[in-house]
Amino acid sequence: MPERGDAERTEEATPRRRQKAREEGNVPKSRELSTAVIFLISVIFLYFYTPYLIESFSKFIKHILSKTNYIITKNSTIELFNFTFQYYLKVLIPFFALLITVGLLVNVAQFGFLVSPKALEPKWDRLNPINGLKNLFSKRSFVELLKSLFKIFVVGFVAYLIVKGKIDQILVLADSDPFSSLVFLGKLVFELCFKIGLLILLMAILDFFYQKWQYEQDLKMTKQEVKEEFKQMEGDPLIRQRIRSMQREMARKRMMEEVPKADVVITNPIHYAVALKYDANKNKAPIVVAKGQRLMALKIKEIAKEHGVFIHEDPPLARTLFSQVDIGEEIPENLYKAIAEILAIVYKMKNNNIKQ
Structure with a gap:
């Protein structure tokens, strides 16, 4: 919602104003919450899905290498393309289906089921460079910048602490066999992603409550706006x-x-x-x-x-x-x-x- 002047915006939003905002697709939501949940679910899913991916990829490579006397023809190329396409389809569909489902559920949990055609309409005022500059140097943009810097610092610091605790094991990887090194690095990457994902989720939950508070502030009305809305709802005084x-x-x-x-x-x-x-x-x-x-x-x-x-x-x-x-x-x-x-x-x- 565009920022309005704060002068005299002391009245709580009326039910009509809330309904109108919802019809326009303006609802309290945190994009960071959706991102955090999708990221964390993806990490957990891939942790259990990776063994199947490795086995499936191994079969794929064996199938390709089994074509020792492979002759490139129109039919053989089509066969190879179909096999490759089916392989990636079978491997990726569960993952993308999960991401889409989780994304929809998180949004529904935040503001309920909502279909808003008005939200899809082009907002031509966003193309105005003057409005763009105003938004760039607005209070909200400054708050978002501080939030981003804080998240980068916290995530980086947590990642540093995790890697620092494993530094001794990382240094001896040079003397380990490649398979053991890959297993260790895989577990380290998962631990990093999982703990960072939990941290991002915590910050996203706090951001959601902040967005709800900011939404209520944006919806507040002046006394004059309340009077005007009442007149519109009640009709013309002459009527x-x-x-x-x-x-x-x-x-x-x-x-x-x-x-x-x-x-x-x-x-x-x-x-x-x-x-x-x-x-x-x-x-x-x-x-x-x-x-x-x-x-x-x-x-x-x-x-x-x-x-x-x-x-x-x-x-x-x-x-x-x-x-x-x-x-x-x-x-x-x-x-x-x-x-x-x-x-x-x-x-x-x-x-x-x-x-x-």
């Missing part, structure tokens, strides 16, 4: 306002549909109107099914008149209900007595109408 307006309109429509079902509408003649409904089987107390002020209050009263809902004028009670009780809530206990008296009148009027 959000339109959606909220539509939601309010739908809520008003549903509220008005409840007015005809109300038992009573309590009003402050012009300013407030609150519709109440009481169902003794469902609620402990009457609930507010609709409320409004000014034009909305007039609309509630109009619908109530059309459907024969009782309208009771009580300005103080109407104001209290409007300010203290939301739609769908039960009235508070301190209003039980006042509402009960009103409902008693309503039920009495309904009974009289039914008798008539």
